[in-house]
Amino acid sequence: MTDDRVRYDQARYVEDGQYEPLLSQKDLTRVEIGNGNDADDAATAGETAAVDSPLPDDLTRDSLELPALSEPELARHYTRLSQMIYGIDSGPYPLGSCTMKYNPKFTEDVAAFPSAAVHPDRSERSIQGTLEVLYRLQDYLGRIGGMDAVTLQPPAGAAGEFVGIRVAAAYHEYNGEGHRDEVIVPESAHGTNFATAALGGYDVVSLPSDDAGRVDLDALEAALSENTAALMLTNPNTLGLFERDIEVIAEMVHDVGGLLYYDGANLNALLGRARPGDMGFDVMHYNVHKTFATPHGGGGPGAGPVGVVEDLEPFLPAPRVRKAGADDESDAASAGRTYELFDPDNTIGKVHGYQGNWLVLLKAFAYIARLGDAGLTDASAMAVLNANYLASQIEYEVPYEPFHHEFVASAGEQDAADVAKRMLDYGVHPPTTKWPEIVPEALMTEPTEVESKATLDRLAGAFNAVAEEDDETLADAPERTAARRIDQTTAARNPRLSWHALEESSGQ
Amino acid sequence: MDDSRPTGSPYAPHTDEERAAMLEVIGTDTVTELFDVPSAVRFDDEFGIDARSERETRRFVRSILERNDDLVELLGRGHYGYYVPSLVDHLADRSEYLTSYTQYQPEVSQGFLQALFEYQSLLVELTGLEVANCSMYDAATALGEAATLADRVRETSGTRVLVPDLLREGRRGTLENYVAGTDLSIETYPTADATVDLAALEDAVDEDVVMLYAENPTVRGTIEERLADVATLATDAEALFVLGSDPIALSLLERPADVGADVVVGDASVLGLPTSYGMGLGLFATREDYLRQVPGRLVGASEDATDRRAFTLTLQTREQHIRRERATSNICTNQAWVALRTAMHAAVLGPDGLVELATRGVTRARDLAAELDELEGVTAPVHDRHHLREFVVDVDQAATDVAGALEQRGYAVHVVGEHELQICVAGVPEETLGQFSEEFAEVVR
Numbered sequence: 001m002t003d004d005r006v007r008y009d010q011a012r013y014v015e016d017g018q019y020e021p022l023l024s025q026k027d028l029t030r031v032e033i034g035n036g037n038d039a040d041d042a043a044t045a046g047e048t049a050a051v052d053s054p055l056p057d058d059l060t061r062d063s064l065e066l067p068a069l070s071e072p073e074l075a076r077h078y079t080r081l082s083q084m085i086y087g088i089d090s091g092p093y094p095l096g097s098c099t100m101k102y103n104p105k106f107t108e109d110v111a112a113f114p115s116a117a118v119h120p121d122r123s124e125r126s127i128q129g130t131l132e133v134l135y136r137l138q139d140y141l142g143r144i145g146g147m148d149a150v151t152l153q154p155p156a157g158a159a160g161e162f163v164g165i166r167v168a169a170a171y172h173e174y175n176g177e178g179h180r181d182e183v184i185v186p187e188s189a190h191g192t193n194f195a196t197a198a199l200g201g202y203d204v205v206s207l208p209s210d211d212a213g214r215v216d217l218d219a220l221e222a223a224l225s226e227n228t229a230a231l232m233l234t235n236p237n238t239l240g241l242f243e244r245d246i247e248v249i250a251e252m253v254h255d256v257g258g259l260l261y262y263d264g265a266n267l268n269a270l271l272g273r274a275r276p277g278d279m280g281f282d283v284m285h286y287n288v289h290k291t292f293a294t295p296h297g298g299g300g301p302g303a304g305p306v307g308v309v310e311d312l313e314p315f316l317p318a319p320r321v322r323k324a325g326a327d328d329e330s331d332a333a334s335a336g337r338t339y340e341l342f343d344p345d346n347t348i349g350k351v352h353g354y355q356g357n358w359l360v361l362l363k364a365f366a367y368i369a370r371l372g373d374a375g376l377t378d379a380s381a382m383a384v385l386n387a388n389y390l391a392s393q394i395e396y397e398v399p400y401e402p403f404h405h406e407f408v409a410s411a412g413e414q415d416a417a418d419v420a421k422r423m424l425d426y427g428v429h430p431p432t433t434k435w436p437e438i439v440p441e442a443l444m445t446e447p448t449e450v451e452s453k454a455t456l457d458r459l460a461g462a463f464n465a466v467a468e469e470d471d472e473t474l475a476d477a478p479e480r481t482a483a484r485r486i487d488q489t490t491a492a493r494n495p496r497l498s499w500h501a502l503e504e505s506s507g508q
Numbered sequence: 509m510d511d512s513r514p515t516g517s518p519y520a521p522h523t524d525e526e527r528a529a530m531l532e533v534i535g536t537d538t539v540t541e542l543f544d545v546p547s548a549v550r551f552d553d554e555f556g557i558d559a560r561s562e563r564e565t566r567r568f569v570r571s572i573l574e575r576n577d578d579l580v581e582l583l584g585r586g587h588y589g590y591y592v593p594s595l596v597d598h599l600a601d602r603s604e605y606l607t608s609y610t611q612y613q614p615e616v617s618q619g620f621l622q623a624l625f626e627y628q629s630l631l632v633e634l635t636g637l638e639v640a641n642c643s644m645y646d647a648a649t650a651l652g653e654a655a656t657l658a659d660r661v662r663e664t665s666g667t668r669v670l671v672p673d674l675l676r677e678g679r680r681g682t683l684e685n686y687v688a689g690t691d692l693s694i695e696t697y698p699t700a701d702a703t704v705d706l707a708a709l710e711d712a713v714d715e716d717v718v719m720l721y722a723e724n725p726t727v728r729g730t731i732e733e734r735l736a737d738v739a740t741l742a743t744d745a746e747a748l749f750v751l752g753s754d755p756i757a758l759s760l761l762e763r764p765a766d767v768g769a770d771v772v773v774g775d776a777s778v779l780g781l782p783t784s785y786g787m788g789l790g791l792f793a794t795r796e797d798y799l800r801q802v803p804g805r806l807v808g809a810s811e812d813a814t815d816r817r818a819f820t821l822t823l824q825t826r827e828q829h830i831r832r833e834r835a836t837s838n839i840c841t842n843q844a845w846v847a848l849r850t851a852m853h854a855a856v857l858g859p860d861g862l863v864e865l866a867t868r869g870v871t872r873a874r875d876l877a878a879e880l881d882e883l884e885g886v887t888a889p890v891h892d893r894h895h896l897r898e899f900v901v902d903v904d905q906a907a908t909d910v911a912g913a914l915e916q917r918g919y920a921v922h923v924v925g926e927h928e929l930q931i932c933v934a935g936v937p938e939e940t941l942g943q944f945s946e947e948f949a950e951v952v953r
Contacts, residue, residue: 018817019618023626023855031859033760051863053760054870055894059731061763066633068858071595078599078852081619087607095609102519103607106562112597115573119583120786122920123911129575130785136572143555155645155787156841158828166685195828195838199656201689204833242544272551279549289841293519296609297845298620299805300643301787304841318681350681353586353648353775354786366569371517372559378516381539385522388542389530402544424616432612435829449520453530476813481615484813491810491822495799497639498629502809 019483020080024499029068033060084482085298086429092451092459094390096406096432096444097190097238099268099290101379104370107294107363116362120354124340131339134355135321137305137365144368144376145264145284146277147307151316153356157265158192160285160304161232163317165200166348167283167308168230168259170315174346177257180229184258186215188239188436190265193232202229209438213239213400215249228258235262235279236269238436238444240387240403250280259283259312264304267291268448269384269405272377276307283308288364295363303360317351318343380405382449386456390447393460395467399439406446408439409463416441418474419466425480426462515559579920580940581783584898584932585727586647586676586775589783590756590865591935596780596852605848610805610841614820615812621819624844625807627851634758635772635793636765641804643776643843644790647752648679650773651721652686653792653803653837657771658719658748659690660801660836666716666747667691670709672699674727678786679752692718702728702891702900704738717745723752723774724761728930729873729898730891731761739768754778754791755854757896760866770795778934779857780849789846800826803837805844869897872933872941877901879945880931883952890928898932900924903952913951919944 030048035057037050053060069077087093093100110116118127138150154160165183172180183197184205197204205223210216214237224231231253235243243249253260262276262284268291276284288294289302296302308316319341371379383405391398396409409431411419420430420443432444443463447456466474478485496502522530527539536542560568581589600606604619611617624642631640644650655669669687671680673696684694698708704722713720720742724732732738735751742749751769753761756778764772777789794802800823808822828835857865873895877888885904889895903910907923914921922930933941 014816017815020622022622022629024629029859031863033863049860051860051867053863054867054874055731055760059733059762059894060760061758061766064633064759064859064863066630066859066862067855068860069855071593071856074852074855075595075599077855078595078623079602081623082599082602082604084617084619084622085604085608086613086616087604089603089607093607093609095612098609100607100609103603104519104562106566108601108606110566110569113570113573115570115576115578116785117589117783118576118785119581119589119783119920120587121583121585121922122579122581123915126577126579126915126920127785129573132572132575133569140555140557143557146551155649155843156839158838158840159645159649162685162838166688169688190840191827191829191832191835192838192840194832195835198833198835199686199689199838244544244546247546247548270545270551272555273543274545274549275551278551287841295606295845296841298605298608298617298624298848299610299844300842301645301844301846302841349684350648350678351685352682352786353646353676353678353788356787357645358785358787360787362569366565368557369568370560370562370565372557373554374515374559375517376555376557378520382517382520382522384542385527385530385534385539388534392534402542404543420613421615424613429616430613449517452521453526478615483615483618483816483818486614486812486818486820487810488820488822491808491820492825495806495822496809497806497822498625498632500629500632501638 019084022499023067023069023077026073027067027069028065030063030065032063091428092447092455093429094431094445094447094459095429096446097265099446099448100296101293101448102450103293103295104367107366110366111359111362125336128338131321133362133365135339137361138321140368141286141305142307145286145307146275147284148310149313149316150305150307151320152305152361153317153352154285154304154306155352155357156300156302157285157287157304158196159351160306161192161196161263162199163306163351164261164283164285165196165230167312167315169200170346170348171312172229180227182227183229184223184231186233188237188438189232189234190263193263213241213438214243215245217245217248220249220252224252224256224258226256228256230259230261232261232263234266236266236404239400239408240406241400242404246279265290266405269380271380272373273380277309283312288360292364292367294360301357301360303357303364314345315348316344318347318349320344379449386447386449386451390445390456390460393457394463396443396463406444408436409443409445410439411441411443414441414474416443418477419443421485422466422469422474422477423462424478426465428459428462579915579918580936580944581920582931582936582944583920583922584934585922585930587783587786588778589935590778592780592782592853593856595856596849600845600849600852605845611821614818618819621807623848623851625809625819627847628807630851630854631791631793634755636763637772637793638796639799639802640793641802642807643847644792644804644839645843646788646790647773647775648682650790650792651679651752652683654750654771654773655683655687655692655719656690657798657801657803659692661798662718663746666718667693668717669694669719670697670712670717671721672697672704672723674699674702676727701893702726702730703732703893704734706734706737709738710741713741713745715745717747719748719750721750721752725757725896728891728900729895730893731896735762735767743768755850756862756866759862776850777846779853780846789843789850801836802826804839804842869934873897873899876931876933876941876945880948883949886952897934898930901929901931902927903929905952910951914947917947919947
């Protein structure tokens with residue numbers, strides 16, 4: 001059995017009851033700031049230094065105390081920290097609903113092109129390259145989602161949802177239907193859907209699923225009314241099931257004057273196979289850090305572009321990019337512009353200070369341009385193949401099928417969170433746990449297209465080994481990781497959120 | 509391999525034999541059968557996007573981006589192009605940092621959690637406030653989140669949010685959208701010489717105000733001199749005082765806690781990111797009193813089963829994946845990797861490097877303004893204030909003409925009025941500033 005587990009101890013630095021020391025434990029240097037200080041008294045590690053300020057003292061702070069370390073010390077600090085992190089390049093990362101696919105290295109090089117480093121207040125004439133990338137990406141995404149117009153401004157999926165909800169609100173308001181105050185969200189939806197609708201000022205109407213795990217049409221009928229602003233839906237849903245009745249659902253929502261919102265978190269399942277626009281969705285967001293393989297970066301940055309049908313285009317955030325000269329071609333040409341920014345007629349305005357996460361958008365653009373039709377279609381095919389193969393190899397029950405790019409297994413009598421901790425000991429990242437709640441002790445698993453059959457077999461081996469283990473072993477896990485099981489209760493009950501707080505609590 | 513165009517995904521490792529073997533195990537003949545998609549909504553067409561080799565893709569993207577002019581940017585107003593040390597790129601690009609996600613399994617994410625804890629600590633030191641989250645999207649969305657926090661914690665029945673009339677449209681507009689689902693309304697108060705007009709503000713403040721926002725430095729680069737008085741106005745009205753700033757400014761200017769700020773927002777990516785067409789990192793710090801109303805993720809210290817200190821995301825019951833429609837925010841994916849870069853950049857600079865970088869922003873702006881002020885028909889700075897890294901210049905000619913002529917010579921500056929330009933020295937080498945000054949003189953001659 002030992003052979004199935006991780007075959008090496010991960011790099012681990014242990015010293016005096018802690019792992020890698022904080023920067024603040026390596027050094028803290030206080031710099032005194034004052035007008036007329038002797039500026040030659042430069043800071044050296046661990047000492048107090050003075051800096052001469054060019055401002056009157058009443059406009060400046062008195063001092064600043066931070067670590068002062070040399071570059072070699074910092075290189076070692078951040079390298080050691082990185083060795084205590086599991087990423088996609090470390091091994092399989094089947095975190096359901098997060099689409100943790102391999103991030104191609106070349107896109108980092110593309111984002112680092114010096115020509116990509118431009119300021120947002122540059123004249124349009126002088127940044128035609130940036131505008132062309134944005135224009136082409138708007139076009140790519142429109143084609144992939146079956147949408148008529150796209151904004152790239154939202155900096156993450158939840159921000160995209162918010163744009164969708166704001167656009168829906170503006171549309172209803174424009175049509176004299178500002179009384180619509182409800183957004184319907186399936187019980188099993190992403191938490192962001194509920195939070196986004198609430199942020200938009202809507203009452204959230206929660207929708208139960210039917211016995212097969214899909215939208216319950218009777219419940220939907222009951223939930224819909226003249227107060228419905230929108231229904232937010234993921235397809236395939238969080239169980240990986242395609243909403244077969246999507247055309248009926250769209251008709252029902254449209255019949256009461258509501259809009260149908262597509263949460264793009266699961267778009268990787270459908271690339272080249274089906275498009276939200278063709279299913280009757282009016283507005284959708286794309287998670288480019290999921291579907292288009294931009295790095296998740298330990299929690300972000302992502303990007304959440306939003307696509308809409310023609311009727312909603314006038315409400316999109318400002319500005320968007322279009323070919324110049326829509327009104328007067330010669331004028332645009334003489335001004336040296338092929339592409340230009342414009343504000344949609346009834347725009348909801350801004351949802352980000354500028355144009356969103358440009359470097360992430362650039363990486364997504366490069367990914368789509370690399371894969372093309374052939375690669376994108378194959379990505380969804382292999383993602384679905386991998387999920388089905390993996391599910392067939394694990395002993396945990398998968399109650400709902402036919403699933404697509406992800407499946408939700410049940411840990412049964414075991415605690416799903418403990419199962420996840422134990423899986424870490426087998427050298428893999430565990431699935432998303434305890435959600436969606438429709439499956440007891442859920443293990444929501446999304447292997448993505450990037451795993452080979454051999455890796456999937458190893459991953460299945462980890463699931464199956466843990467399935468055989470007793471509760472005590474699970475509760476004690478993990479034992480082969482950089483840190484052992486971390487006490488969540490203490491962290492929340494006695495919040496220590498900075499090194500300042502640590503010093504206070506240790507009585508120093 | 510290098511020049512091959514994909515016929516499938518180049519990042520899906522399956523051989524034909526493996527596909528066949530997997531299908532056989534599953535019990536289907538083709539992959540298509542695995543898709544439970546009704547024929548009416550099936551997509552049988554093509555996107556019309558050509559596949560490319562890696563090399564072709566790089567060449568393709570480069571050829572488009574080369575249409576960007578190579579200009580010296582003397583641009584700021586909220587987005588800055590400071591030099592980012594090589595260490596930041598090389599270490600932050602380690603794939604453990606790049607390819608991991610939110611730390612749902614802290615036992616295999618200690619490194620990132622510690623880096624984010626150190627980032628939070630940096631902000632606690634800079635602001636003097638006890639709590640900093642580990643990122644919002646950018647300054648504008650952080651400002652929006654501050655308003656919804658003010659709405660949640662207010663003890664009065666007010667609805668007014670006051671912001672300076674100079675506030676950038678990107679921030680103002682984003683704030684408007686964030687409060688669209690609340691009863692809050694956004695109003696502006698006047699500024700005088702590009703800083704808070706205290707008398708006018710006093711007239712504007714009443715008990716209906718729930719939040720008062722100011723920036724230091726302002727969007728015009730001026731340094732506020734009476735922030736403590738602004739804070740008093742807010743406190744007397746039982747409103748939150750929210751201050752916009754950034755880590756470089758905070759290294760030198762008055763500490764927000766000392767002037768009475770309740771929340772600090774702003775763009776922390778002035779450290780860690782070069783100019784990125786406006787991509788940012790939302791700074792969010794506040795008093796411990798509001799800890800349970802903070803939006804976004806928080807990293808806290810705890811212990812593991814061996815009693816060693818360890819880090820974890822904490823107080824997650826505030827967040828959308830637990831609290832759903834009652835969450836403090838809808839944010840999930842944030843800017844963690846940018847926060848990592850910011851922390852790295854700050855660590856490379858150290859406290860003296862940070863203060864010196866800010867100090868240079870004062871002196872270089874002051875020196876350049878003085879040089880331009882010597883020119884006939886030019887007044888710089890327009891505002892009789894201290895400045896950090898940027899200032900407004902008045903020219904006799906139309907500002908657009910001067911900016912256009914400067915662009916011809918390879919320099920980008922802001923046009924902020926009919927005869928007003930704004931010039932930012934951040935990240936521009938001293939030698940280049942000298943050349944710019946000469947070219948500017950020729951343009952306005």
